[in-house]
Amino acid sequence: MRVLFIYTDINIKGGARSFNYGIAILSAILKKHGHETNLYYMYPRYETKHLPRKVLEFDPQVVAFYSTTSQFRYVERLLKDIPLRKDVFTICGGPHVTVEPETSLHEIPRLDAVCRGEGEYPLLELVETLEKNRDITKIKNIYVKRDGEICRNPSRPFIENLDDLPFPDRELFQYQKIIDSDFGTALFMFARGCPFNCSYCSNYALSKVQSGKYVRFRSVESCITEIKEVLNNYTAKAIYVNDDLFTFKKDFVFEFCERYKEEIDLPFDINTRVGFIDEEICAWLKDAGCRRVNIGIESGSPYIRSKVLTRKMSNEEIIKAFRIVHEAGLKTKSFNMIGFPEETPEHFQETIELNAKIHPDSVILNVFDPYPGTKLGEVCKKENLIDVERAGKDFIPKTDTVLNLPDFQREKIHRFYKIFAYEVYRKQSLKKAIFYRVYYSEIGELLIRLLSPFKSILRRITMGI
Numbered sequence: 001m002r003v004l005f006i007y008t009d010i011n012i013k014g015g016a017r018s019f020n021y022g023i024a025i026l027s028a029i030l031k032k033h034g035h036e037t038n039l040y041y042m043y044p045r046y047e048t049k050h051l052p053r054k055v056l057e058f059d060p061q062v063v064a065f066y067s068t069t070s071q072f073r074y075v076e077r078l079l080k081d082i083p084l085r086k087d088v089f090t091i092c093g094g095p096h097v098t099v100e101p102e103t104s105l106h107e108i109p110r111l112d113a114v115c116r117g118e119g120e121y122p123l124l125e126l127v128e129t130l131e132k133n134r135d136i137t138k139i140k141n142i143y144v145k146r147d148g149e150i151c152r153n154p155s156r157p158f159i160e161n162l163d164d165l166p167f168p169d170r171e172l173f174q175y176q177k178i179i180d181s182d183f184g185t186a187l188f189m190f191a192r193g194c195p196f197n198c199s200y201c202s203n204y205a206l207s208k209v210q211s212g213k214y215v216r217f218r219s220v221e222s223c224i225t226e227i228k229e230v231l232n233n234y235t236a237k238a239i240y241v242n243d244d245l246f247t248f249k250k251d252f253v254f255e256f257c258e259r260y261k262e263e264i265d266l267p268f269d270i271n272t273r274v275g276f277i278d279e280e281i282c283a284w285l286k287d288a289g290c291r292r293v294n295i296g297i298e299s300g301s302p303y304i305r306s307k308v309l310t311r312k313m314s315n316e317e318i319i320k321a322f323r324i325v326h327e328a329g330l331k332t333k334s335f336n337m338i339g340f341p342e343e344t345p346e347h348f349q350e351t352i353e354l355n356a357k358i359h360p361d362s363v364i365l366n367v368f369d370p371y372p373g374t375k376l377g378e379v380c381k382k383e384n385l386i387d388v389e390r391a392g393k394d395f396i397p398k399t400d401t402v403l404n405l406p407d408f409q410r411e412k413i414h415r416f417y418k419i420f421a422y423e424v425y426r427k428q429s430l431k432k433a434i435f436y437r438v439y440y441s442e443i444g445e446l447l448i449r450l451l452s453p454f455k456s457i458l459r460r461i462t463m464g465i
Contacts, residue, residue, distance in 0.1 A: 001035050001062060001128075001131050002036045002037075002059060002060045002061050002062070003027075003030055003036070003060060003063075003064055003127060004037075004038050004040065004055065004058055004060035004062070004063050005023050005027065005038070005039045005040070005066070005172070006039075006051075006063060006064070006065050006078060007020050007039065007041050008043075008065075008067070008071045008074040008078070009041065009071075010043070010071065011044070011045070011395070011396045012043075012044065012396070012397070016181045017041075017043055018043070018178070019173055019175065019178045019187050021242075022093070023039070023172070024170060024172055025166070025168045025169070026064070026120060026123055027169035027172045028166040028167060028168055028169040029120045029123070029124050029165070029166060030123070032166055033128070035127055037169070039172045039173065040054050041174075042074070048078070051078075051082050055082060055083065055084065060088060061087075061089065061130070062088070062090075062091065062127060062130065063088055063091075064090075064093070064123065065078075065090075066094045067092055067093075067094040067096050068094060068095055069095070069096045069369070069371055071096075072092075072096045075092055075108065075111070076107065080110070089112050089113070089130060090111050090112045090113070091112060091113040091114065091115060091123070092104065092111060092113075092114050092115070093114065093115035095202045095205075095206060095371070096372065097114035097115070098115075098116045098117055098206060098373075099202070099205045099209075099372050100373070101116055101143045102150055102152075105150055111145070112145055113142055113144045114143050115142055116142075116143065116209050117141050117209040118159055118210065120159065120165060121156070121159075122156070125140075126139055126142055137151040138151075138153060139153060140153050140154055140156040141153065141155045141156060155209055155211070157211045157212035158193075158214060158216070159192075160213065160216070161216075162191075162192065162216050162222075163218055170234070175234055179234055179235070179236050182240075185236065185240050185269075186227075186231070186234065186239050186240070187239075187240050187242055188223070188226065188241050189242050190222075190223045190241060190243055191216060191217045191243040191244070192214075193207065193213075193215035193216060194215065194244040195248065196273075196311075198309055198311055199308065199310045199375035199379075200298075200337070200340070200371070200374055200375075200376045200377075201371075201374060202371045202373065204375065206373075215248070217248075217252055220252065220259055223256060224263055224264070227239065227260075228263070236266070237266070237267070238266055238267040238268060239266055239269070241268060241269070245271065245276060246271055247272045247273075247276045247281055248276060250281065253281055253285075254284055256288075257284040258284075258288075260288045260289065261287060261289065266289060267291040267465075268291065269290070269291060269292040269293075270285070270290060270294065271296075272293055272294070273296060274295060274317050275313060277293065277295070277321050277324060277325060279324055279327075282325055282327075282330060285328070286328050286330055290330060291330065291465055292330065292331040292332065292333060292465060293330050293333075294332070294335060295318075295332065295333070295335070296334075296335040297351070297355070298311060298335065298336060299337065299343070299347065299348075299351050300315070300351035300352070300354030300355065301343075302315060304340055304342065304343055308343070308376070309376075319354075319358055322334075322359070323358075326359070331465055332358075332360045332361050332362075333360055333363065334358065334360040334362075334364070336351055336355065336363060336364065336366070336420070337365070337367070338351070338365060338366075338367055338368065338416055339367045339368040339401040339405065339413045340368050340376070341376065341380060341405065342407075343405070343407070344407045344408055345408060345416070351420075352420060352423045356423070356427065356428075359428060361465075363420070363424055365417060365421065365440075366398040367398050367400055368401070369397060369402070370385075370386060370402065370403065380403060385403045385405065387402055387403065387404050390402050399417065400414070401413050417440065418437075418441060419437070420440070421437070421439075421440060422436050422437040422440075
């Protein structure tokens, strides 16, 4: 069968195109079993001018969407705007429909089904069942809408052995363009799941949808083989392993670093968490060519971190983790958020002060988004903090709030969002502070796009990589 994937990447801050790992693996699975796939990638704004021609030429029998909560509104618009024959089957997967399956199906009349949880084998079974013109209402992980009624099916267990999956279908995307748009960096994922239950994160909700082990790692052999395959087909200057917690298994880190040093020899970046980084791991990473370690702080307020976010770590532990990484000669990036329930401007001032103490080489600040199914998302819903009208507009996710917080007005969140990095760096590096002040200004996004040919130089000047 012919399956057309539609991936929206609309109103996202930053200049890099996205590679969706999930869609790429779904495509690889389908192709492995003899089906045809194609992709319509909508970036950076809502634009359907070329989509009708794509639909006409490819003539899909199935149209499949992937959606987060912030992108789900575009699924509804697309199914109204694009001409599809009545016999074209439509399905959506991703974190939003996983935790809101019935609401999603009721909201969009033209959406025939949603997939909850991992979609590789459910989508394959659905496509092959459709091809044979058999009953599709009993496929595990799939909710199907028939005559206004929803056929609900239980979920199969999480995929036990990730090595059984094919490598992602990067040919489906214009992958060299994606690498080039992100400073020559190729993206990889070697694990699934996170062992922690942070109240703002969708991992907790997603882990409850299926049975079995949620946190899983591929073998080092599989990881190294995939990297080699990508580097044989594309030109990259660096690698980013975008696992939530790369250093969770110390034996994996040691084996990976040994193999990577001998067989790849390119700079690479990783994500970790306070409590899972030490001098020994840093030495392995440095020796293997790691250039930067990204660590989530989220809030510099011990109260917000512990009582609101359920992140059990002290400021002293955070400071120590960044010191260890710096002393190993590795760059650091801190991840931060603003706009949580119960947060006040005084709490966020603590986030600024903590970042100023740890001296990260770069920082990221995102505005909190209350994802459905998360503990904090449910708190926001229960306490009527969500501005429904604002949430339905085309604002840029992670840069604005959909909440009306009693102690932290939207205007103050906007102001802190713009000046955060400047305040972190103004005493230690005025050059870096000014760069971030411009980047987070009203015209920052436009300037970044205009200066795109020089962005590697700007990055090296401000971040050192």
